[in-house]
Amino acid sequence: MAGDPYAALGVSRSASADEIKKAYRRIAKTDHPDLNQDPAAAKRFAAASAAYDLLKDADQRRRFDAGEINAQGQEQAPRWQGRPGAGGNPFGDAPGHGGDPDLSDVFADLFGQRASPRGGGGFGGFGGFGGFGGGRASDMRGQDLRLALQVDFLTAVRGGRNRITLPQGGTLEVTIPKGVRDGQVIRLRGKGEPGIGRGEPGDAYLEVRVAEHPQFTRDGDDIHLILPISLDEAVLGGKVAAPTIDGPVNLTIPRGATSGQRLRLRGRGVNGGDQHVELRIAMPAKVDAKLAAFFEEWRRENAYDPRRGMSEAS
Incomplete structure (x- = not known):
C-alpha cells in the first residue's frame, strides 16, 4: 500500500523492533542527505525517518496495527490511509530525531558523533519532504558508486585488467578497454551498492586517471617520443632501435640528422594512430683529444x- 511505513523501511508487519531499527539504519547509510545529494534519496530517507518515528514506539505501533490511529498518530478511520498529493511529511510533523537517544545511536555509527537536531522535523531538518510516492518502498535500487581508477600509461593504451578495492569491502576485477583516455568514465552495470528487497543493484562509475610515462606522451591517438642519437649516428645515419607502445622497432636515421628533426612511424600509435619520434643528438660523456683534434681540423675546412x-636582439 502506498504510504505504508513498513514498506518505507522494507520490513514485514511481523518484523521485530530490532529488525525495524536495522532497516532504518541501512537506509540512513545510503540515503542520508549528508551522504547522498540525490533529491530522490532525501525523500526516501525522510519517509523512512517518519516511518521509524512511528513504529519505534511499541504502543503507537500496536495502535497503528489495530487501526486505532493513522500514520500521523491521529484518531481516525480504523484503516490507515495515506494522503495522496498532500505536502509535507506523510506521517505528519514527527518530533525531531536529534532528541531521541535511540536514533542518536543509529547516526553515531554513521557520522562518528551523536546526531543533533538541525531545525524542525526530522534529523538534519529533512522531515518536511513529501510522501512515499508509488511503488513498493521495500524494493529500492542500490546506490551508484563513483570511484577513481589509477591506470598506468601502457595499460591505458594497450588495454588490460586492473583490480580495485571497493569502499564497502571486497575487490573487483576491471577490464580496461584499449585506448582509454585520462578522465574517461567506465560504467560497470550492477557493480554498485546492493538494492533493498527486489531492487536492482546500483552501477559503479570509474573515472580513469592515467599515470605519466617516462618516455611516451599522448596526443589523441598519436604517441610522441624523444629519441637520443649519438653524434656518429647523426652524421652517418643508420638504423637504431626505437621504443614504441608495442615494443621496439628499427628506425632509419637519415644521414646528417639534427636535433629536433621528427620522424613518423605509421600505425604505431593508439588504435591506428602514429608515433612521432623527435631526434635529439646526445654528445659523448667525454670529448677526448682525438675527437677534439678531428673537429678542429674539420672546422678549419668546413x-x-x-x-x-636569425634576427639580432635589439
Whole structure:
C-alpha cells in the first residue's frame, strides 16, 4: 500500500523492533542527505525517518496495527490511509530525531558523533519532504558508486585488467578497454551498492586517471617520443632501435640528422594512430683529444654558421 511505513523501511508487519531499527539504519547509510545529494534519496530517507518515528514506539505501533490511529498518530478511520498529493511529511510533523537517544545511536555509527537536531522535523531538518510516492518502498535500487581508477600509461593504451578495492569491502576485477583516455568514465552495470528487497543493484562509475610515462606522451591517438642519437649516428645515419607502445622497432636515421628533426612511424600509435619520434643528438660523456683534434681540423675546412639569418636582439 502506498504510504505504508513498513514498506518505507522494507520490513514485514511481523518484523521485530530490532529488525525495524536495522532497516532504518541501512537506509540512513545510503540515503542520508549528508551522504547522498540525490533529491530522490532525501525523500526516501525522510519517509523512512517518519516511518521509524512511528513504529519505534511499541504502543503507537500496536495502535497503528489495530487501526486505532493513522500514520500521523491521529484518531481516525480504523484503516490507515495515506494522503495522496498532500505536502509535507506523510506521517505528519514527527518530533525531531536529534532528541531521541535511540536514533542518536543509529547516526553515531554513521557520522562518528551523536546526531543533533538541525531545525524542525526530522534529523538534519529533512522531515518536511513529501510522501512515499508509488511503488513498493521495500524494493529500492542500490546506490551508484563513483570511484577513481589509477591506470598506468601502457595499460591505458594497450588495454588490460586492473583490480580495485571497493569502499564497502571486497575487490573487483576491471577490464580496461584499449585506448582509454585520462578522465574517461567506465560504467560497470550492477557493480554498485546492493538494492533493498527486489531492487536492482546500483552501477559503479570509474573515472580513469592515467599515470605519466617516462618516455611516451599522448596526443589523441598519436604517441610522441624523444629519441637520443649519438653524434656518429647523426652524421652517418643508420638504423637504431626505437621504443614504441608495442615494443621496439628499427628506425632509419637519415644521414646528417639534427636535433629536433621528427620522424613518423605509421600505425604505431593508439588504435591506428602514429608515433612521432623527435631526434635529439646526445654528445659523448667525454670529448677526448682525438675527437677534439678531428673537429678542429674539420672546422678549419668546413666551418658553417647554423644561426645565420636569425634576427639580432635589439
